[in-house]
Amino acid sequence: MTGKLTVVGLGPGSPQQITPEAMTVIAEASDFFGYGPYVQRLDLRADQRCHASDNREEISRAAAALTLAAQGAKVCVVSGGDPGVFAMAAAVCEAMETGPSEWRDLDVRVIPGVTAMLAVAARAGAPLGHDFCAISLSDNLKPWDVIAKRLTAAAQAGFVMAFYNPVSKARPHQLGEAFDILRQHLPGHVPVIFGRAAGRPDEKIKVVPLAEAQSDMADMATCIIVGSTETRIIARKNKPDLVYSPRSWGGKA
Amino acid sequence: MTGKLTVVGLGPGSPQQITPEAMTVIAEASDFFGYGPYVQRLDLRADQRCHASDNREEISRAAAALTLAAQGAKVCVVSGGDPGVFAMAAAVCEAMETGPSEWRDLDVRVIPGVTAMLAVAARAGAPLGHDFCAISLSDNLKPWDVIAKRLTAAAQAGFVMAFYNPVSKARPHQLGEAFDILRQHLPGHVPVIFGRAAGRPDEKIKVVPLAEAQSDMADMATCIIVGSTETRIIARKNKPDLVYSPRSWGGKA
Known part of the structure; x- marks a missing residue:
């Protein structure tokens, strides 16, 4: 399986508080999933696709992101702040545990950020x-x-x-x-x-x-x-x- | 009073996890105070001065940094991770509260980072x-x-x-x-x-x-x-x- 999924923390909001590591992952990804206001912070290129969704839709968002990664895409799931603190990293893990077994073998990474x-x-x-x-x-x-x-x-x-x-x-x-x-x-x-x-x-x-x-x-x-x-x-x-x-x-x- | 003191979080260790905000503050400062292993992470210029100290010396380090800032220097106090989590931001505040009253009117800022x-x-x-x-x-x-x-x-x-x-x-x-x-x-x-x-x-x-x-x-x-x-x-x-x-x-x- 060649696709991968990275859960990225965008920090509290200022571009000055996003880590270089997060910026690198964003530059390398093809598809972005996240709550509307967070993905809107991204300055995406024309070849990068944005899949914004509402809040309270974390599990379906995680499942959609995992599905696309399993198809070979380089997927980024974005959170404000740190993705591990009341944010998308846990939702992605929940979806991985209960979803198709192939999701559990995907290359999944979490990139920390400055939490609120x-x-x-x-x-x-x-x-x-x-x-x-x-x-x-x-x-x-x-x-x-x-x-x-x-x-x-x-x-x-x-x-x-x-x-x-x-x-x-x-x-x-x-x-x-x-x-x-x-x-x-x-x-x-x-x-x-x-x-x-x-x-x-x-x-x-x-x-x-x-x-x-x-x-x-x-x-x-x-x-x-x-x-x-x-x-x-x-x-x-x-x-x-x-x-x-x-x-x-x-x-x- | 023209000096200032900034308490900066260097993140968990990788240069890829330091925020641009922290890098900017480091580039603008003249004097650096911190625990040896943290200040050693900095790639300082010849015109920037390094004042490394042992751990367990947080209050004397904070006082030395505040003294120099009160003399007009642009001082950086560095912490690994986030300076507000079991690190130098609280030590600087403690020194400010108990030290000379002029310290309390200094320009003091805290720059967050990714904590461990x-x-x-x-x-x-x-x-x-x-x-x-x-x-x-x-x-x-x-x-x-x-x-x-x-x-x-x-x-x-x-x-x-x-x-x-x-x-x-x-x-x-x-x-x-x-x-x-x-x-x-x-x-x-x-x-x-x-x-x-x-x-x-x-x-x-x-x-x-x-x-x-x-x-x-x-x-x-x-x-x-x-x-x-x-x-x-x-x-x-x-x-x-x-x-x-x-x-x-x-x-x-």
């Missing part, structure tokens, strides 16, 4: 400087009580948290419920960072105390970082505050 | 495809009982885990104790990935069941990913197995 929480953290300071976790707030793929249990466990154990997929039109309430759960376990002064389009011209970074955090401060493209009890804010003159989590732990949790 | 767990995950498949956490196993900066509590909480709540700083000459026992704790809460078949030098010519990726995981399978440059009860292995002909965590959660935790 790293880009948002960099713009805020160093909020992920201590132990942290990443949670998708979408309950399309897991029950809400699993999410609620993880939020509680993470807060009680002192993890900083990054939230992906915080809200959508179909899920307007999850983020507010998540903040309510966290307010039961964390003091109101804990910083919450709402980061959108980090590193892009339309970037928005907003920091509020947990006591004032509200779901309407986010949309589906926002990555949210919730500090721990030890996360600190450095106020600066004529510059945005820096938010950081010290490397050491004082044991106040 | 993303590079290791990409080489293994998609083990971070579901909710996960990142824990430094070093007890230099926090008590071991805090680490033990977090391991237990993460296992019980169904998080995949990535371990940074798993062992060192001064800390040979932590990783074995961590596996012992996890074996109390997770079945022995859970996959454990030991990843070293991901993306580099000397790359080593090894996957073993938790029941067989041992601390001597890692050194200080290894990043370890421990799956959840739902993490799966796809066996393939003539190719390494793929390890992935499905996006959905079946509730077996």
Whole structure:
């Protein structure tokens, strides 16, 4: 079988944050599969074919990409950020495991990228400087009580948290419920960072105390970082505050 | 004040995984501070000065870099991977908060990079495809009982885990104790990935069941990913197995 499939991370959005490795893979591929806004970032040649699809169609997109690769094409499946974090790499593996056996013998590679929480953290300071976790707030793929249990466990154990997929039109309430759960376990002064389009011209970074955090401060493209009890804010003159989590732990949790 | 300080992530090691943004900042800087092996990766010009230091010297390194920036230099502090994940961005913030007030008004930026767990995950498949956490196993900066509590909480709540700083000459026992704790809460078949030098010519990726995981399978440059009860292995002909965590959660935790 001569075809191959590469799952590529495009980084948070700025062309300056795509790795040379990802650019090389993109230049060598014939067919591109991905969520519309991500494939639209690509500057494809006339001989490269684009197969854009809607979000929530990850498995059918992965299957279509694997089918074409099995026919001999050089296929690229693109994700924003890193493809291994709440993105297409897992969907491709799921499709490979349940699909035709020949898919499992394809040449499949994953090319990492800068995931959203790293880009948002960099713009805020160093909020992920201590132990942290990443949670998708979408309950399309897991029950809400699993999410609620993880939020509680993470807060009680002192993890900083990054939230992906915080809200959508179909899920307007999850983020507010998540903040309510966290307010039961964390003091109101804990910083919450709402980061959108980090590193892009339309970037928005907003920091509020947990006591004032509200779901309407986010949309589906926002990555949210919730500090721990030890996360600190450095106020600066004529510059945005820096938010950081010290490397050491004082044991106040 | 005209000086500035930029904390730059060099990615996991391959030059193909450094972002163009990081390369631009490196080209524009006059002075470089970092742990020896990281600054040695840089291909500096004759007019650029290198200030390498040992690890465990993060705060004095950050203070020296801030001092030079305050004198007007264009200073780069380099980290492997992403500077915000168990690396220099938090150390620079700590030094800024406790140091001379003029340091807080410096132009300070953080440039994100591909952190080790993303590079290791990409080489293994998609083990971070579901909710996960990142824990430094070093007890230099926090008590071991805090680490033990977090391991237990993460296992019980169904998080995949990535371990940074798993062992060192001064800390040979932590990783074995961590596996012992996890074996109390997770079945022995859970996959454990030991990843070293991901993306580099000397790359080593090894996957073993938790029941067989041992601390001597890692050194200080290894990043370890421990799956959840739902993490799966796809066996393939003539190719390494793929390890992935499905996006959905079946509730077996």
